[in-house]
Amino acid sequence: MNGRILGLETAALIGAAFFAIGCGLGGSPAAWEVSGQAAETTERSPSPLPAILTDSEVAEGWIALFDGETLFGWQAVGPVKWEIHEGAITAESAEEGFLFTTSRFSDFLLRLEFLASDETNSGVFLRSPLQIKDVATDCYEVNIASPEKSEYPTGSLVRRQKGKVIEPKPGWRTLEARAEGGKITVRIDGEAVLEYEDPHPVRKGHIGLQAREGRIAFRNIKLLPLGFRSLFNGKDLSGWRTHPQSASKVTVTPDGSLRLQGGRGQLETVDVFADFILQLDVFVNGRELNSGVFFRCIPGEMMNGYESQIHNGFLDGDRTKPRDAGTGGIFRRQNARKVVADDFRWFTKTILADGPHMAVWVNGYQVTDWVDTRSPHPNPRQGLRLEAGTIIFQGHDPGTDIFFRNIRIAELPRE
Known part of the structure; x- marks a missing residue:
């Protein structure tokens, strides 16, 4: 296991160098064809876990x-x-x-x-x-x-x-x-x-x-x-809005990815969603950068919702010890049980919100399974929020540099 992790870190450092070259030319991860090493960084994250799903199954959205x-x-x-x-x-x-x-x-x-x-x-x-x-x-x-x-x-x-x-x-x-x-x-x-x-x-x-x-x-x-619809057209920010106090820069790359840089800031959907399955691909362009996908947010407020964390760091070389909740963790509620994703490599996140129950899969591997047992409250910081809310991508700090693509949602029926 340690040898495999060391290999991932080495590949990530190589990938970071080529990523800087590619993005300096206005590109994005999916567009690189600089060399064999650079192309390697566009592959999905090598899993340190049992081979439950193939790469193609993960790409298709299987969990x-x-x-x-x-x-x-x-x-x-x-x-x-x-x-x-x-x-x-x-x-x-x-x-x-x-x-x-x-x-x-x-x-x-x-x-x-x-x-x-x-x-x-x-x-x-x-x-x-x-x-x-x-x-x-x-x-x-x-x-x-x-x-x-x-x-x-x-x-x-x-x-x-x-x-x-x-x-x-x-x-x-x-x-x-x-x-x-x-x-x-x-x-x-x-x-x-x-x-x-x-x-x-x-x-x-x-x-x-x-x-x-x-x-x-x-x-x-x-x-x-099944039953997804796209939330991002790959061309512009139709269906999305920024916050007037946001310091993040949002761009659409030539290959149709969203790029979120800097912060503190956010990109928010115009539509609201209550119960759903959300799937998206994420690329973290930096070592242990911090970001998140917020959901059931109070529309128009700064990142006031449940947060599915994006942070690929872990402690002591042990992926069961996430640093800062870990990718897929429900921030301040339940840590990810394992850090499955890696920086500088695309990974897929699946978020399920169904009433008080929430679950997250990373590359098809379930990392969180949490029920909000707090008393109902319209503010998710203070209690269980069941009301429909927006989805927000977080620009955590000035070092934020995150790509998003293939953003789609399937709404779940409510009783």
Whole structure:
């Protein structure tokens, strides 16, 4: 691990030198073709973590729901004991129990692998509440069971629609479920087995894993949020505004990135957002620079909202010891559990805000999972703010030099 970190630091120093050359010519990170070393700095951050997602998956916006090592971002409901064995979530029980994501999702594409025995009766739940009263109305249960074990064979929606029966494969199998509006489609081992249209769709809920009968294991659980719209056209600042007291300089680079320099200052959206998933790419052009993405901000005020930190520093060579909350931390609320991103390399941040619950992924790896338990208050510095607010990019200080691109948002329905 230490050797890999040293390599990252060396590459970052090389990248910084070439970045200064590129930006001095009016360029931006994505535009460099100066040399092989300079081109290397445009690649996504090499992860010091298990290879959960590929670079292309991160670029597409996929997030990992399971990190392969812990149950961070999950909560158990029921008597079943969930364990992690060789990079998989496993359970064996004669009683019914669930493992739910702490986050809720609306429109998405879900992919995972499962390993079931002949006696298994299990399932994957979509848009589910934590307490299920009726699977025919409360959620969508994608069943995992043989035709001999259940009238709803693997890939069916229990009590909604039976799926096509396909010949099971030995070993690990794949499940893909797409939920978009009222349309649910399921593929098992790459083959389409179900297409279902709900005239009264469940709009939002948790992803759930079920243990009911027999052994079951799940791994490589990943999700692609859907329904995004762009917040930045790559040409000008339409839809954005600066603050009259802002000392930051905001420019649009020739390749269509936002560049925020200097501070103290901010760039703020004109529109307001309440519950949402926000994704964007970030490039930090300096060693351990400080910035942030603020959300549910009081419109027109200086950085008065929740802050998802941007700071790639860590202590003692240990990425589990973030300096100043760490990239993806909810500043002054919850530190990032690991610093995943690096300076001088593009990284992707995903921010989910759903009522009092907030979660952040960096390069598809979940780093925070926080619930604001304070009493409601319109000012987020003083309490739980549920009101819609603006999104702000922070110019922290005179040394700020941050690039943003591919800024998009998918609003989540509210009950």
